[in-house]
Amino acid sequence: MRISEHPILDFNQGRGAQITFTYDGTSINGFENETIAAALHAAGIFTLSHSESGRPRGIYCAIGNCSSCMMVVDGEPNVKVCVELARDGMVVRTQETRGTLA
């Protein structure tokens, strides 16, 4: 969920232009200058990939350190979506295990 009221920060001003991308085929609205992970969390999506054992994975550090957030973006696997900015028209998919190169 997006925060609209906050005692210190004003989020109604600073968000960039609205963009749209797909997540496993579903359309997701986000903003320029926010990460793919941020847009997905705003939409209530927390599971980004599955490990070898099939367990679900989500973000842990959100700053590019831990590799817990890897998804397939425009066909490229192992993209850390906590630091990759969302762009209009992107195709984002849940990553199953290690991902394969096309």
Next chain:
Amino acid sequence: MIHIDLLVVGAGPAGLCAAQAVGAAGGSVLILERGNVPGGQLVKQTHMFFGSEKQYASYRGFDIADILIDKLKAMPGVTLKTNATVLAAYDNGVWSAEIDGAYVQIYPKAVIVATGASEKSTPFPGNDLPGVFGAGAVQTLMNQYGIKPADRVVMVGWGNIGLIVSYQLLQAGVNVLAVLGRSGKIGGYLVHASKLRRMGVPILAQHSVKSANGTDRLESVTIWQLDKNAQGIPGTEKVLEADALCISVGLSPLSELLWQAGCKMAYIPALGGHVACRDEFLRTSIPNIFIAGDAAGVEEASAAMVEGQMAGLSAAEYLGYDIPDLDAQRQDCLAQLNSLRHGAVGERIVAGIKSAGL
């Protein structure tokens, strides 16, 4: 291929202040920051800082980031690049980076590594479930991107980060069900804990997580009481219906580049993990490599800024820049660091730094 006098890795408070010290001496500096915005952890810190005037006390973290960045903009020799990750340090003195998606080789005469630290995790069943976050991750989602990550949160760890992020969760309208601490005494400053108490958040001493429960994502958290040996006491379990569990059990320095460069390293628990050995002016065992901030040992932003200045002075000296009041500036940095490192936590850090001496 880039030839440059000084490469600064990381644009957190340490890297920005390091660049400022060298820029002020008229040096040419390239700061590379892998994030989309400069400022490091400061950009998500909405609370006011302690410390003294020199470390911007009573400013909020994100305002300090803006002040530091503006100062650099006025320095013609300093270039700051975001979306620029330093990848590796080679033993022939070449550093490589990915800048805006392109691979680049850099030949710096000197390097300051100010990469910061990463959040630790802690072992319990279910700690890999989506909904189990580092406390800093939740802070990033809330304060940088304006996204409420959950409705009902359990916080593990009551150091300053655990306490501050709990308070910021309340500000974002999130219910904090409990803050858990392993020991018998609150780890962070009492001012932060008191704010939470006043708002009715239970702060539970000698408590920990037994398990995080859920199938596709976190649905509940089982907590339990710990005995004198920090072992869970069967029969004391409570299940809290939470949709997020925040872990704040400390940070460990990001020191990969220093390992690669061949710096002499040491494992110092009081500094958060492996750090490069250094002298009091933050020179490592390799004459042209310097360290500052959390990468040199996990502390606070105030200390990171002073360390940045100190490392910058050492790099400027190495590069042969003229700094007329070098000794006075160094003594001033040492005095500031001394006054920041007070109390039990400060003593531990001072002892840690001593063991990490060259």
